[in-house]
Amino acid sequence: xxxxxxxxxxxxxxxxxxxxxxxxxxxxxxxxxxxxxxxxxxxxxxxxxxxxxxxxxxxxxxxxxxxxxxxxxxxxxxxxxxxxxxxxxxxxxxxxxxxxxxxxxxxxxxxxxxxxxxxxxxxxxxxxxxxxxxxxxxxxxxxx
Amino acid sequence: xxxxxxxxxxxxxxxxxxxxxxxxxxxxxxxxxxxxxxxxxxxxxxxxxxxxxxxxxxxxxxxxxxxxxxxxxxxxxxxxxxxxxxxxxxxxxxxxxxxxxxxxxxxxxxxxxxxxxxxxxxxxxxxxxxxxxxxxxxxxxxxxxxxxxxxxxxxxxxxxxxxxxxxxxxxxxxxxxxxxxxxxxxxxxxxxxxxxxxxxxxxxxxxxxxxxxxxxxxxxxxxxxxxxxxxxxxxxxxxxxxxxxxxxxxxxxxxxxxxxxxxxxxxxxxxxxxxxxxxxxxxxxxxxxxxxxxxxxxxxxxxxxxxxxxxxxxxxxxxxxxxxxxxxxxxxxxxxxxxxxxxxxxxxxxxxxxxxxxxxxxxxxxxxxxxxxxxxxxxxxxxxxxxxxxxxxxxxxx
Numbered sequence: 238x239x240x241x242x243x244x245x246x247x248x249x250x251x252x253x254x255x256x257x258x259x260x261x262x263x264x265x266x267x268x269x270x271x272x273x274x275x276x277x278x279x280x281x282x283x284x285x286x287x288x289x290x291x292x293x294x295x296x297x298x299x300x301x302x303x304x305x306x307x308x309x310x311x312x313x314x315x316x317x318x319x320x321x322x323x324x325x326x327x328x329x330x331x332x333x334x335x336x337x338x339x340x341x342x343x344x345x346x347x348x349x350x351x352x353x354x355x356x357x358x359x360x361x362x363x364x365x366x367x368x369x370x371x372x373x374x375x376x377x378x379x380x381x
Numbered sequence: 382x383x384x385x386x387x388x389x390x391x392x393x394x395x396x397x398x399x400x401x402x403x404x405x406x407x408x409x410x411x412x413x414x415x416x417x418x419x420x421x422x423x424x425x426x427x428x429x430x431x432x433x434x435x436x437x438x439x440x441x442x443x444x445x446x447x448x449x450x451x452x453x454x455x456x457x458x459x460x461x462x463x464x465x466x467x468x469x470x471x472x473x474x475x476x477x478x479x480x481x482x483x484x485x486x487x488x489x490x491x492x493x494x495x496x497x498x499x500x501x502x503x504x505x506x507x508x509x510x511x512x513x514x515x516x517x518x519x520x521x522x523x524x525x526x527x528x529x530x531x532x533x534x535x536x537x538x539x540x541x542x543x544x545x546x547x548x549x550x551x552x553x554x555x556x557x558x559x560x561x562x563x564x565x566x567x568x569x570x571x572x573x574x575x576x577x578x579x580x581x582x583x584x585x586x587x588x589x590x591x592x593x594x595x596x597x598x599x600x601x602x603x604x605x606x607x608x609x610x611x612x613x614x615x616x617x618x619x620x621x622x623x624x625x626x627x628x629x630x631x632x633x634x635x636x637x638x639x640x641x642x643x644x645x646x647x648x649x650x651x652x653x654x655x656x657x658x659x660x661x662x663x664x665x666x667x668x669x670x671x672x673x674x675x676x677x678x679x680x681x682x683x684x685x686x687x688x689x690x691x692x693x694x695x696x697x698x699x700x701x702x703x704x705x706x707x708x709x710x711x712x713x714x715x716x717x718x719x720x721x722x723x724x725x726x727x728x729x730x731x732x733x734x735x736x737x738x739x740x741x742x743x744x745x746x747x748x749x750x751x752x753x754x755x756x757x758x759x760x761x762x763x764x765x766x767x768x769x770x771x772x773x774x775x776x777x778x779x
Contacts, residue, residue: 252513277629278513284624304535304632306527306579308519312507313500315519323520325528325628333628335528336518342580347535362517375517 242281249293250279256373259355264376266296266332275332298353299381300328307342314365326351326378337377344380351378383601385478386612386774388485389413390725392595395713396562402437402493403449405594405715409489410450413596417608420450423600425483427457428473430466430490432716433505437493446489463509464664465759466490467595467720468620468767474599475615475769484604490718491594502590506716509760511626523587523665525627525761527579530667532632534581539685541581544666545572548585548710550688550743551663555707557738560725562591562713572666586666588708593715595722602777611732612777617651617770619644627761637763638675638756645754646677649770653677656701656770657750658730660723662758663708672756673703675763690745701754702746705730720757720767727753731773 246253249265255278258265267279270292274285277296282289305324308315315321322338322345336353338345355374363371391413393405400408414420427450429442439445443457460470467490474486494502506522515525533539549569555561572585605612621644623637624630630637646652653676661672673684680697691700706712706726709719729735730750742748751773759765 256513284629303628304528304532306524306531306582307577308521308524308579309577310499310503310521310523310579311519312503312516312521318519321519323518323524323528325632335515335520335626335628347531370517373517376514377518 244281250281250291252278253369255279259376260374262355264296264298264353265293266330267291268294275330277332277334296328296330296332300326300351302345302347302349302351303327303333304347305338305342305345314361317361324378339377339379350381352381354379382479383481383603385475385599385615386602386605386777387597387615387724387728387771388600388605388608388610388612389417389598390596390728392560392722392725393593395560395591395593395715397495398592400592402439402491402594403445405493405592406446406489406491406596407449409594409596413598417610420452420487423485424450424452424455424487425485426455426477427452427487427489428470429457429459430470430717430720431459431461432463432466432492433508435501435505436496442491446491450487462765463759464662464716464719465757465765465767466717468723468755468757468769469720471597471599471720471724471769472618472620472767474597475618478599478601485598485600488597488599488721489594490721492715492717493592494590494715495592499590509764515626521579523582524579526665526667527582528627529632529671529762530581530665533667533670536633537682537685539670541573542569543685544586544670545569546688547663547666547669547685548572551704551708551710554705554743555711557740558707558712559738561707561711562589563707563711582665582667588664588710588714591713591715593713593718593722595718595725597721597724602774605777612774613728613731614772614774615769616772617645617647617649619648619768620766621763622765623763625760625764630763633671634681635671635675635763638672638758638766641766641768642676642754642756645768645770649772651752651770654699655752656699656754657747657752658702658705658727659754659756660704660706660708660726661756663704663710664714666710668762669703669708671762676754676756692745700745702743705735705743705746720755723755723757724769724771727755727771731771
């Protein structure tokens with residue numbers, strides 16, 4: 238176990254560290270040194286085997302749609318966006334990540350290739366953000 | 382070790398009501414303690430399942446409900462695990478009685494979901510999802526379960542029509558249950574033609590927003606015998622947490638639920654084949670299919686047949702009757718009370734009270750069930766699951 242690590246807001250095993258890197262276009266994943274499980278976002282412990290020996294490595298941003306839906310009854314803050322498409326994407330590096338898809342739901346199928354990109358939060362998203370989230374980018378998937 | 386039993390149950394009316402949460406609780410307590418000494422003369426501790434403080438801007442439900450039950454100075458606390466809060470409260474009561482900590486514990490659940498309108502309910506339920514990735518992506522409870530449903534339909538032979546038939550079956554069961562929120566039967570077209578919420582799920586695939594409260598009095602078998610009440614054994618309990626983000630879990634094999642159920646089976650000394658009736662967490666139709674498999678009732682990929690009478694299910698299925706109450710789908714789903722409403726149903730089935738319901742029982746349903754499984758989930762699917770096995774105990778009570 239890495240007792241010498243300092244988990245401050247710059248460390249990629251914390252959310253601020255992860256989102257800072259994501260804002261620069263780097264998708265960081267935790268990788269369990271014992272079993273290889275990819276952890277998105279990175280975290281100090283592996284959920285697959287319990288190890289706390291987790292390294293951080295950049296993950297490929299390409300993947301395929303594992304499952305998908307469209308949100309017709311959104312949370313109040315996102316009312317203007319609905320209906321919007323949401324998917325769980327299996328990334329080529331092995332992790333799975335949920336996110337919005339920049340496509341009509343009718344045009345999305347399981348197995349479709351997609352790529353992660355990040356954007357600035359909209360005014361409505363900023364309004365709904367917690368203090369510490371205000372500068373975090375929003376990730377989404379685009380068909381490729 | 383003392384043997385924990387359910388000695389009494391009570392519930393409020395379910396659905397939109399003028400009563401605030403604490404008053405719904407009072408209605409449930411009045412029913413449960415009818416003919417019994419007051420709670421203060423029996424109860425040593427209280428656990429209160431409650432999902433969200435957003436609805437009524439109220440936390441401290443342990444203190445509040447203990448006070449409203451007349452239980453001054455007992456240990457009392459709110460238990461939170463989204464929709465699993467009720468069964469978590471029940472589990473704490475079971476372990477307290479089993480460990481000899483108290484002779485009687487009141488497990489309570491209350492949720493006043495209509496107090497802030499649909500927007501508050503949507504936002505409150507979304508708080509059960511991972512904040513950093515899931516909530517910020519704009520997912521809702523129906524859309525999370527739709528992700529499971531889409532994948533389930535992809536991997537199995539199940540169709541949207543099969544899921545609709547689960548809703549039809551549960552409304553049919555609810556129509557016989559005087560406690561249920563919905564008294565009307567529906568047909569498959571009602572479901573298929575209802576408003577899309579999150580494809581492939583439509584409005585009638587989803588449990589409703591419900592106000593309600595339920596209480597379950599857990600005592601030692603000895604205390605129940607002294608009270609002279611019909612009792613049901615709390616023979617096994619199990620719980621398991623899984624990852625908060627649904628993307629990181631197996632989305633078609635609900636592992637946390639399987640593990641929780643197996644723990645409860647092991648404690649009770651039973652197997653899935655012994656279960657006569659089950660209340661599973663059918664917050665969405667697909668959940669009943671997935672949980673039928675996780676509980677060991679159905680071979681992998683055939684859980685969607687839960688709406689069929691036993692003789693018409695694939696080989697490998699047990700004869701279990703699912704959601705005899707109407708389930709979350711049609712009995713109603715006051716989130717923090719739901720796990721206790723499942724226990725209310727099992728108590729009434731195993732003591733024979735439910736046998737007096739009007740109309741024909743579901744085809745293939747056992748006429749005098751002896752063993753029940755309850756599966757109560759919180760968050761999306763198995764973010765946390767609590768399982769209980771209940772068995773009839775005719776020799777304990779009157």
